[in-house]
Amino acid sequence: MKTYKKVISVSLAAVMATGMLAGCGKKKSSVDENGKMTITWLGLPWAAGMEADKMYAKKLIEDKFNVNLEIINYDTETYANKKPLLLSGDNVPDIIYDMDPSQLQADVKQGFLLEIPYEMLLEKCPDIVAEINEQVPELWLYSYAEGKNWGIPNIGYNGSDNKVGIWRTDWLKNVGIDKVPETIDEMHDALYKFTHNDPDGNGVKDTYGMSGDLNAWYMAFSEIFCAYGAMPFSWIEKDGKIVYGGLEDNVKEVLTILSGWYEEGIIDPDFITDKFNTTGLDKIKNGKIGYINQGGNHKTTEDVETSVLGIAKQINPEAELECAPPIAGPDGKRGTFAWGKGGHVNAFGRHLKDEPEKLDKILEIFEYISTNQDFAQQLRMGEKGVHYELVDEAKGYAGGIKALPPYDDSKEAAKYGISTSVEGFAFFSPISVKQEKINELISEEKKEFNDKCIIEGLGKTDVFLKPDTVPSASTYLNDLRSKQLIYVSDIIRGVKTVEQYDEFIEAWNQQGGKTMEEDANKLFDELESIYKQVKIN
């Protein structure tokens, strides 16, 4: 027996040695024999279905700028798992798309990124800088870490839109209310009747006024908090200082109201598990609740059958829905939390320090997209007549856009990375399509919805856009916010009293909140010096 054990150990050692020798790759040259540059590009990880050899935008950029693009296309999950491995290996991509300021800060801390000084941006990308300065100057914080700039943030123009409420108008009619509630009192009245006056007329008390979403703090009763001017999960400016909105008295005021509503049976007890865009929305369709605060439109002419209203009508032909802007509080305050016009960040691999021509090329491409909005549109939508056409030639884009086959199949369109919309972000939107262009392309239907429900200034944002932008937030905020949500949920459900919210405030002060607050104020001061460097007066 003993000898066998030795045999094993020797074999072990042998195999171990081979294992350790393997695994060192070589960095390949990024310029081919024709002098064509190859740019490796880790883009937005939301386009899982896209196929590298079919991508329309890739060809467009390659032809236009005489470069080769090597695409690294992850889905959201692989991105989270594989990006760190990718960055720590030998083949660090040239363009690294970071989703969050906190991610960028971590990448900087790990030493993966190249500093992009503001002067360089002012010189090479004046249009991009000007657009950020004008639209959303706080966005410079997204590419900011350790006192320096590390990339180019992009703008999400619709990010500052307020969320909209969806009402079951057939229920409103059934309980004798003839207009969609506009104030908090009207809302309470309607929701109370939804629970107690059998709005679906089935003789059983099986309905609730509303549900919420506690898992997404940015949605959690956001419209009601904002009606009282509360921003429970954001950094706010108060008398020239930055404080955490969750510590303000108005949060307790709203919690008192919500716990009262819960006691009256207005709030569906499932609010702790419901998700605003899935199960919560299903409840509207199924006729379990009569109101929910959520993101998009409820009906579209394009896919009538599968829209929220379409499905609700299949369940109950009487169903009617209407979207409404946020309700107004006692002092006329209203709004919902919004991420703001901040998007993500294009960062650059550190090795580009030795390849300045390549960095120049990339900056040139970015600036070109920013200054040539037709090109930006083409990157997203493809060519008119090939990928899409106008529904009504006479009306222009206002009449709507129709995808041409085979791109009318959403799966097929995804392979090519083509979409019928230019809003938001895509793999090849390092620089987003600007608002003027979006306005040019908007359909009448969408415009009608926007005019009715999206009101300028009602999307309430954090001073830093994302609360996690504060550097020490990555250490403390997640944990403290979970704690805060425990108190919010327990107080609403009557498990804890409103006074016990002070326990959270105490925990906040003891467990890192103070540090974050100091950091937040420091960051706020640094914002001034950033503004000076990018030439904002």
Added chain:
Amino acid sequence: MKTKSNMTPKKAGFFSQYIKNWEVVMFMIPGLILLLIFAYAPMFGLLIAFKDYKMALGVFESEWVGLEHFGRLFTGNDFLKVLKNTVTISFLKLIVGFPLPIILALMLNEMRNAAYKKIVQTFSYLPHFFSWVVMGGIVMMLFSNSGPVNDVLMKFGVDKPVSFFGEGFWFIILLLITSVWQGVGWSSIVYISALSAVDQSLYEAATIDGAGRWKQTLHISIPAILPTIVTVLILNMGHILNGGFDQIFNLYNPAVYETADILDTYVYRKLQTMDYSLGTAVGLFKSFVGMLMVITVNKIVKKLTEGENSVF
């Protein structure tokens, strides 16, 4: 200590054994490679639990920080609460979830209709292959306040829906129910295979002696699979600090953090982008406790059965 004179012949023996048994050595290699790649090689990575790991620098170049990450873990605000939750949940899962597969296996063993047995087996395995992301959605729908489970309970005279997702007690019950549902079929496989190896003549002899089905189970089936049961128990002890991350993460919500927050979910919230050192420190801590449990339980078993059923 061995004397020198003993060593020399041994050494010669070693090499000759190596060559003489080369076929056996060849057989070993694939298994060894797997073991090395997936079990031993990653152990190098444990170093980063003691370092300020920077990926760009690599494991060896990163700076040593001693036990800092363990300090961060143990002095974390809710560490003790979370540890308690983890141990509670996994012990409850063990108490409920350990005997049930054995009972299922014994019951299936008594089944005479082979086709029916196969169907039951297949259906009981099935949930094992569902990911918790999917299961989470199903369970939330079934057990929500307005879901079918509560509808049935209300029909049976429960006056108010049971808040499975809102109260710690019921949430734990829910965790137990769903983990049994998911795991019972799969865990029973090992017992079923152990039972199939039992010599059928033993049952025949027992029947002749007048033993009924119950006595046969008690005196033949159970003793026959006892070594398997003990082995599985000892190995399960190693997982005592795994409360089941996937399951809890996909089911929990702020209302039950107090009771359902386990070590893994806690670290998940603390673990910010690329804080691998902390993650590794937690993994090492869990493995260490797991190993202690395995050794202890193994010792106890060894004492109780006089060395017969222990794993090592």
